[in-house]
Amino acid sequence: MQLTLDSVLLTDLYELTMLQSYFDTGMNETASFELFVRALPTGRNFLMAAGLEEIVRYLEQLRFTREDLTALSKTGRFSTPFLRSLEHLRFTGDVDAMPEGTVFFPDEPILRITAPMREAQLVESRLMNLAHFETVVASKAARCVLAAPEKLLVDFGLRRAHGAEAAWLSARASFLAGFSGTATLAAGLAFGIPVYGTMAHSYVQAHEDETQAFEQFARSQPANATLLIDTYDTEAAACKVVALAPRLAKDGISIHGVRLDSGDLGEHARRVRRILDAGGLKDVTIFASGNLDEHRLRQLYDDHAPIDGFGVGTRMNTSADAPYLDCAYKLVEYADVPRRKRSEGKATWPGRKAVYRLYRANGVMAGDWVTLARETRDGEPLLEAVMRAGKRCAPPVTLQAAREHARRQLRALPPAQRTLDLAEPYPVAISDGLRELARRLDEGRRA
Amino acid sequence: MQLTLDSVLLTDLYELTMLQSYFDTGMNETASFELFVRALPTGRNFLMAAGLEEIVRYLEQLRFTREDLTALSKTGRFSTPFLRSLEHLRFTGDVDAMPEGTVFFPDEPILRITAPMREAQLVESRLMNLAHFETVVASKAARCVLAAPEKLLVDFGLRRAHGAEAAWLSARASFLAGFSGTATLAAGLAFGIPVYGTMAHSYVQAHEDETQAFEQFARSQPANATLLIDTYDTEAAACKVVALAPRLAKDGISIHGVRLDSGDLGEHARRVRRILDAGGLKDVTIFASGNLDEHRLRQLYDDHAPIDGFGVGTRMNTSADAPYLDCAYKLVEYADVPRRKRSEGKATWPGRKAVYRLYRANGVMAGDWVTLARETRDGEPLLEAVMRAGKRCAPPVTLQAAREHARRQLRALPPAQRTLDLAEPYPVAISDGLRELARRLDEGRRA
Missing domain, CATH: 3.20.20.70 (Aldolase class I)
Structure with a gap:
């Protein structure tokens, strides 16, 4: 009855029942999921991304142990062929993400997983658990530092x-x-x-x-x-x-x-x-x-x-004034087709996206663009390649280096966002390409 | 760089610097610490105790590994004789606590550790970490169950x-x-x-x-x-x-x-x-x-x-409306002498205490008394012997049995406390013996 922090069973049951179904029907095309925050907590002007290093470590070591498979078998919910298929499951996908310490805003993807569907779906629960909490704390702590x-x-x-x-x-x-x-x-x-x-x-x-x-x-x-x-x-x-x-x-x-x-x-x-x-x-x-x-x-x-x-x-x-963020990990593309959820109040932007940041001459942030990944824009691209085919693209960023990045990010915040008072929202624009794609998907979908 | 959940180093540094000092001066008389909540979160009518089973497990396995001692030695903050004394440190004390699932109120001790000072002090941080969080969640979840x-x-x-x-x-x-x-x-x-x-x-x-x-x-x-x-x-x-x-x-x-x-x-x-x-x-x-x-x-x-x-x-x-409790783990007795903290707004009741609960004829809770442990009262004593000399007094309570206890507790709540609206505070009386002791300590203390 001990918690194992890197256990693959530290997940929501539904990840595995969905995987069973994907196994049964042979669905495992490439999927892209993006992690983003829907809205800022009341009274907040920005968020700070954190948790990426733990996420990469989690993905690197992801596997089902023999004990895990025995435990799953005993639940009676999964077929033997499916459980056998899990024996060799590893994370073989790509990760693109904002470096830890990056300041970000609603609707901006801070992390994208592109991997065979079963891998990309399986990691959802723990990936969110890690990214959400460290982002909650970094965002709150950054306000203390500014204060x-x-x-x-x-x-x-x-x-x-x-x-x-x-x-x-x-x-x-x-x-x-x-x-x-x-x-x-x-x-x-x-x-x-x-x-x-x-x-x-x-x-x-x-x-x-x-x-x-x-x-x-x-x-x-x-x-x-x-x-x-x-x-x-x-x-x-x-x-x-x-x-x-x-x-x-x-x-x-x-x-x-x-x-x-x-x-x-x-x-x-x-x-x-x-x-x-x-x-x-x-x-x-x-x-x-x-x-x-x-x-x-x-x-x-x-x-x-x-x-x-x-x-x-x-x-x-505990980030007492805002102990959680309204974040989501949403499918944006499957088998090369952009996807969009349209649930009331929870519609998402489809397709793989990029975020570009513009700066004033004095180095202060001027506004961000959320675009389709294939669009090109002026500005600093905020998402970087972190893993390719399950391997890190570069050695881990040291905590000290990430802290230095965070310090530069806070220094570049517009003065209004640096205060504890609620500011006019920082400008985040959605590209025409992205709007057009969303419109096309909505029209094209049969009810 | 992995978290070990039962590591003794998962503690605040000050626990160990205090222990170094206690070691230097040979102070290790019996100390009693009590865990209690100072005030209910806004809008809440009761709390539900939880976390005891994890605490007992933590105390049972408490020890410094060779790696822990090497890590401490490298900090340069501790003397070699002191570190050697930690090699054989085990929890040898007593635990008295409310069973998990018990409804409780401010000023009522929910757990008491009585042990040689160094043991009783060392366990503070993780003990609070466990008791606080499970109590936060059980208290919030109980409101959902009532709703x-x-x-x-x-x-x-x-x-x-x-x-x-x-x-x-x-x-x-x-x-x-x-x-x-x-x-x-x-x-x-x-x-x-x-x-x-x-x-x-x-x-x-x-x-x-x-x-x-x-x-x-x-x-x-x-x-x-x-x-x-x-x-x-x-x-x-x-x-x-x-x-x-x-x-x-x-x-x-x-x-x-x-x-x-x-x-x-x-x-x-x-x-x-x-x-x-x-x-x-x-x-x-x-x-x-x-x-x-x-x-x-x-x-x-x-x-x-x-x-x-x-x-x-x-x-x-996350207990979003009240993500933390104003709880404290306070020294109430050392070397047979009752102790009292008098910090502004944070004064504590001295001495080892008991809690008694009175019921109406229909089984509904009528009011609690907080008394000195040596006083006797009518009513149901809420604190039970859990460990003696470092050993459990009884086999672990099953989660199912604790859940049944919680169900009975919620059923016995006064109607006003069962609503989601803020009720008149449940009556918790402080015994005359306890008031008298506090008065004597305040008078007796030289400024």
């Missing part, structure tokens, strides 16, 4: 992330979007992300005396100690830090910082800064946490609160 | 769940709360939860002809086929199903149901029901999906929409 430029932002979200993988991937996605590090140790070690930590209230409470707690902790972390000073009385604790510092300094121990975690963070920070400065502790940093999101960060930033860094947890990595 | 009693409710949420473990645990937590099954195959197989599935729009789109798609699918799933009928025109597709059924029946194939996924679900369901009934398909069920939550379910239920079952995904398993 508090140059500040140290640390992912503090493990405890209220939605399970282990959410914590793991949100450490990655927030760093990609510009965060400075994470408190989640395993993720930091695995991804090479700087790991930060302070102390808990329980540590202070366990000691009879707050000063004693501070001293013990600093002696155990002689270069790195950040002391949590709000357990009882924030300003009184700041005074204790001032009194303690000279005693520690004699032993060559310096206090790195103090952390605030409750009350009016800006007001406490100002008072604590005064106490520390008056006590000769100008180098001791102030770190704040507690229910932070981009709006609280912006407010503290605009108020010039003397806070050097922030622990941003729950509201960032 | 549409007797309807088939299926977890459809893998694709927009926050990563793999979120999908996995939400299949479990929603079934616990009363859902009928899940579409997530691996979770269904692992937990013994019924697995449901239909077909995707892509399947219909890939075929030149909708009727052909329906027929192929039904022939591949001769007993189980649920046909998705909203790809182009819902009512036209229902007519195609009626025309197709006699042809399939000749071969002994029956269509199980149809699925609606867009538009006005209630209105489409009424029209489709009429078409199916007029076509002699009274036994073909109608299943609906698409942006459902407890409010949409209640509306369709109250409107008597002829819908037999619902696929409830994203909004349930």
